[in-house]
Amino acid sequence: MDEVILETRNITKVFPETIANKDISFKLRKGEIHALLGENGAGKTTLMNILYGIYLPTSGDILIKGKKVIIKNPLDAIRLGIGMIHQHFMLVDTLTVLENIILGLKEYGFVIDKKAVKKRLKEIENLYSLKVEPDVKVWQTAVGEQQKIEIIKVLFRGADILILDEPTAVLTPQETQSLFKILRKMKEDGKSIIFITHKLEEVMQIADTITVLRKGRLIKTLPKSETTKSQLAELMVGKTQTLDFSRKRPKSNEEILKIENLTVHSDKSLKSLKGVSLSVFKGEILGIAGISGNGQKELVQTVVGLKKAVQGKVVFNGIDITNKPPRYIAQAGINYIPADRLAMGVAPNLSTIDNAIMRRYYRFPLSKRGIMNYRKALAYTMMMAKAYKIKLDNPFAPIKLLSGGNMQKLILAREILENPKLLIASYPTRGLDIASTQFFRQKLIDIANKGKTIILVSEDLDEVLSLSDRIAVMYEGRIVGILNAKEADKNRLGLMMAGVKT
Amino acid sequence: MFYFEKRQQTPGYLKALIPIISLLLGLFIGALAILITGINPLLVYKGLFLNAFGSWYAFSETLVAAVPLILITSGLIVVFRMNVWNIGAYGQYIMGAIFSSYFALFASNGLSKPVMLTVMVIASMVGGAIWALIPTLLKIFWEVNEVITTLLLNYIALYILKFLMYGPWKNPSSYGFPLSKTFPDTAILPIIFKGTRLTIAIIFALLAVLVVWFLIKKSKFGYEVRVIGDNPLAARYAGISVNRNIIIGMAISGALAGLAGMTEVSGIVHYLQVKIGADYGYTSIIVAWIAYLDPLITVLASVLFGGLASGGYSIQITMRVSYGIVGLIESITLFSLVGAQIFLNYRIRWKNGSS
Ligand SMILES: Nc1ncnc2c1ncn2[C@@H]1O[C@H](COP(=O)(O)OP(=O)(O)OP(=O)(O)O)[C@@H](O)[C@H]1O
Ligand SMILES: [Mg+2]
Numbered sequence: 001m002d003e004v005i006l007e008t009r010n011i012t013k014v015f016p017e018t019i020a021n022k023d024i025s026f027k028l029r030k031g032e033i034h035a036l037l038g039e040n041g042a043g044k045t046t047l048m049n050i051l052y053g054i055y056l057p058t059s060g061d062i063l064i065k066g067k068k069v070i071i072k073n074p075l076d077a078i079r080l081g082i083g084m085i086h087q088h089f090m091l092v093d094t095l096t097v098l099e100n101i102i103l104g105l106k107e108y109g110f111v112i113d114k115k116a117v118k119k120r121l122k123e124i125e126n127l128y129s130l131k132v133e134p135d136v137k138v139w140q141t142a143v144g145e146q147q148k149i150e151i152i153k154v155l156f157r158g159a160d161i162l163i164l165d166e167p168t169a170v171l172t173p174q175e176t177q178s179l180f181k182i183l184r185k186m187k188e189d190g191k192s193i194i195f196i197t198h199k200l201e202e203v204m205q206i207a208d209t210i211t212v213l214r215k216g217r218l219i220k221t222l223p224k225s226e227t228t229k230s231q232l233a234e235l236m237v238g239k240t241q242t243l244d245f246s247r248k249r250p251k252s253n254e255e256i257l258k259i260e261n262l263t264v265h266s267d268k269s270l271k272s273l274k275g276v277s278l279s280v281f282k283g284e285i286l287g288i289a290g291i292s293g294n295g296q297k298e299l300v301q302t303v304v305g306l307k308k309a310v311q312g313k314v315v316f317n318g319i320d321i322t323n324k325p326p327r328y329i330a331q332a333g334i335n336y337i338p339a340d341r342l343a344m345g346v347a348p349n350l351s352t353i354d355n356a357i358m359r360r361y362y363r364f365p366l367s368k369r370g371i372m373n374y375r376k377a378l379a380y381t382m383m384m385a386k387a388y389k390i391k392l393d394n395p396f397a398p399i400k401l402l403s404g405g406n407m408q409k410l411i412l413a414r415e416i417l418e419n420p421k422l423l424i425a426s427y428p429t430r431g432l433d434i435a436s437t438q439f440f441r442q443k444l445i446d447i448a449n450k451g452k453t454i455i456l457v458s459e460d461l462d463e464v465l466s467l468s469d470r471i472a473v474m475y476e477g478r479i480v481g482i483l484n485a486k487e488a489d490k491n492r493l494g495l496m497m498a499g500v501k502t
Numbered sequence: 503m504f505y506f507e508k509r510q511q512t513p514g515y516l517k518a519l520i521p522i523i524s525l526l527l528g529l530f531i532g533a534l535a536i537l538i539t540g541i542n543p544l545l546v547y548k549g550l551f552l553n554a555f556g557s558w559y560a561f562s563e564t565l566v567a568a569v570p571l572i573l574i575t576s577g578l579i580v581v582f583r584m585n586v587w588n589i590g591a592y593g594q595y596i597m598g599a600i601f602s603s604y605f606a607l608f609a610s611n612g613l614s615k616p617v618m619l620t621v622m623v624i625a626s627m628v629g630g631a632i633w634a635l636i637p638t639l640l641k642i643f644w645e646v647n648e649v650i651t652t653l654l655l656n657y658i659a660l661y662i663l664k665f666l667m668y669g670p671w672k673n674p675s676s677y678g679f680p681l682s683k684t685f686p687d688t689a690i691l692p693i694i695f696k697g698t699r700l701t702i703a704i705i706f707a708l709l710a711v712l713v714v715w716f717l718i719k720k721s722k723f724g725y726e727v728r729v730i731g732d733n734p735l736a737a738r739y740a741g742i743s744v745n746r747n748i749i750i751g752m753a754i755s756g757a758l759a760g761l762a763g764m765t766e767v768s769g770i771v772h773y774l775q776v777k778i779g780a781d782y783g784y785t786s787i788i789v790a791w792i793a794y795l796d797p798l799i800t801v802l803a804s805v806l807f808g809g810l811a812s813g814g815y816s817i818q819i820t821m822r823v824s825y826g827i828v829g830l831i832e833s834i835t836l837f838s839l840v841g842a843q844i845f846l847n848y849r850i851r852w853k854n855g856s857s
């Protein structure tokens with residue numbers, strides 16, 4: 001247990017505009033689960049990317065089992081027994097699960113030896129109770145499933161050191177628990193795990209050792225037994241604020257959104273909508289709970305015009321917006337925070353400016369008679385970064401270089417600043433650190449208190465329960481129940497989400 | 503052993519170096535081919551260079567070839583930036599030539615030169631745009647891949663041209679050659695530099711570059727093109743009509759290729775025939791890539807490839823080197839350019855034993 005398997009000595013990583021890591025000396029022991037904490041942009045992903053050979057450190061050394069190594073690319077890392085699951089999954093959508101798992105491995109031949117692969121999959125399944133369908137295409141699988149595929153991919157390559165960058169951000173509580181089971185089993189097998197998260201409960205539950213980063217520096221490494229949640233929170237950000245969740249909004253009977261018998265086909269057979277009806281009232285926060293892949297995405301995307309309804313009607317503020325184009329619906333006053341920031345929320349290779357103005361580039365003063373005013377666009381972006389505390393080193397650099405949480409903050413800010421009558425937020429706090437999560441939750445409440453309406457889609461039941469006035473639960477393309485927040489609790493919701501009648 | 507490492511950002515010097523190396527590689531392979539025919543490649547290249555840039559007249563001929571390249575490439579840039587692969591400039595160029603020739607041959611009565619030329623310019627742009635919109639609509643409504651359709655339409659355009667040249671539009675006194683009557687004087691583009699073949703088409707070309715530059719860098723349309731090119735899903739999410747922009751882009755692209763066809767028949771050939779230099783449509787694809795889809799660099803790259811084309815013609819006559827050499831150099835250049843994309847996105851590293 002005490003043997004140090006991986007060590008960094010004074011690792012520093014300098015990017016053109018920022019020092020992402022400064023003098024980081026960090027030790028990972030054999031058979032431990034080591035949690036890495038820190039606010040958005042603290043440098044967690046960067047440090048892990050260095051260990052995985054995606055970046056070379058500007059200075060400093062990496063030692064594996066006491067021997068100095070140079071990790072120049074992920075292949076080196078894999079050879080050294082390091083596996084990484086990235087903050088944003090790296091699966092190829094159009095390939096099958098099996099093809100993804102062996103992608104880049106030479107051992108299974110140019111024409112894939114499927115039998116051998118499946119045999120090995122079976123071994124892994126038996127060892128860790130990790131089961132996947134090898135022959136379906138990745139785009140047909142849910143996020144929780146993709147997480148498993150990523151883990152199997154790493155195990156397949158025989159990793160002893162496993163890095164997980166915010167693995168639970170996209171998981172339901174149940175999925176998180178089964179992930180933890182797998183991690184514990186791996187730990188028993190003598191594997192070492194580095195685990196990045198923003199959720200302190202998870203840290204207290206699973207970690208043996210905890211390291212806190214702040215502004216690129218290692219603040220402290222300490223055993224879990226000697227710390228508490230509040231101490232960790234303080235180490236991370238200094239001080240935490242308390243939330244004012246008080247509902248200052250009166251109950252209203254004004255129906256702002258009316259969905260009638262909405263049916264949507266989708267390429268993924270199970271996940272279509274099967275005649276959903278729902279009324280949303282002005283000024284309320286309506287939570288939509290459900291395990292991802294049960295129609296939540298189809299529901300909200302149809303409302304905002306990104307998916308076609310084959311049947312049914314959507315009426316917003318008295319106007320029929322069924323199957324209207326996205327721009328029309330946005331101008332009617334509905335804004336949308338998509339679940340997957342990289343797939344839909346941003347154009348990753350364009351600058352932060354280009355991404356920040358996505359919702360208003362066509363309006364004065366950002367453009368006038370078809371001509372853009374990029375000076376105004378820059379000013380708007382800087383204002384946004386300042387007002388919403390986005391760590392933005394260079395607004396002209398591609399947005400993909402922002403840290404995951406900061407990219408999410410920019411999307412949130414962009415949509416909120418449109419001041420919509422109805423804001424549809426899918427997993428809004430995914431990947432945000434504690435302070436930012438609180439900041440944006442407070443923002444959502446303020447918005448509702450001002451008489452605007454919010455639909456909140458989330459798997460995070462704590463979030464749904466603490467923010468919503470009512471909660472609709474979706475299961476297999478239907479709304480299986482709507483509860484008042486007062487009468488809802490985690491247990492009951494969990495059962496409904498799993499399709500159990502209550 | 504070497505291996506690749508993914509880059510986050512491409513350094514500027516590499517972006518400058520890659521097109522140059524690609525072109526040098528093209529010239530090198532071309533030299534080997536010339537060597538096989540028993541001629542000294544250095545002499546050929548010297549001849550090629552002198553015939554392209556060695557005198558004012560030689561340079562003016564280079565510009566003559568650069569004009570259609572600039573026109574076509576400016577248009578291609580717009581659609582390539584949206585990842586729409588218009589391979590059909592060849593056919594759009596031919597259609598532009600045919601549409602404008604129609605007015606020159608059959609509707610020139612009583613029209614003054616400015617009116618006539620304006621009509622021809624508009625006709626050529628409409629012709630090219632129509633030819634580009636057919637595959638666009640097929641793409642949008644039936645999801646037919648535009649690479650295949652634009653390519654097929656090139657052949658159809660060529661056959662239409664051949665049909666006209668051997669049939670209805672053939673000049674009865676052309677001794678069986680497939681060409682039309684000569685255009686009336688009112689349908690011929692005026693020369694701007696005496697003693698050269700440079701017409702006011704060069705002004706069209708520069709205007710096209712400026713307009714496209716402005717569209718891409720300054721306009722709302724250009725912003726939308728950028729978002730579509732990077733992430734079409736995000737574009738839809740932002741309320742951008744992807745189809746509308748692709749239609750506009752293809753119309754611009756086709757119109758400019760059509761205009762290039764018009765400047766060739768009206769400014770250089772003065773009648774319609776089967777050989778009207780439609781190959782510019784293919785060369786432009788290379789020019790667009792070598793210029794990194796940047797309108798201003800396009801001018802430079804077009805002059806370079808214009809020089810290759812006009813120098814190539816001259817050495818064909820004076821040194822008996824096949825013009826095919828130029829095609830070879832062009833294709834090797836494109837080949838290495840495409841291959842070099844990997845260096846833009848990855849870094850090569852050499853491995854030393856232990857790691
Ligand atoms: N390739 C890069 N080029 C320039 N700057 C970068 C690059 N990668 C990261 N950065 C910057 O380094 C800092 C640290 O980013 P990093 O992704 O490591 O943060 P993080 O701790 O993982 O945050 P989060 O919790 O939001 O994921 C950020 O300011 C980010 O903008
Ligand atoms: Mg990160």
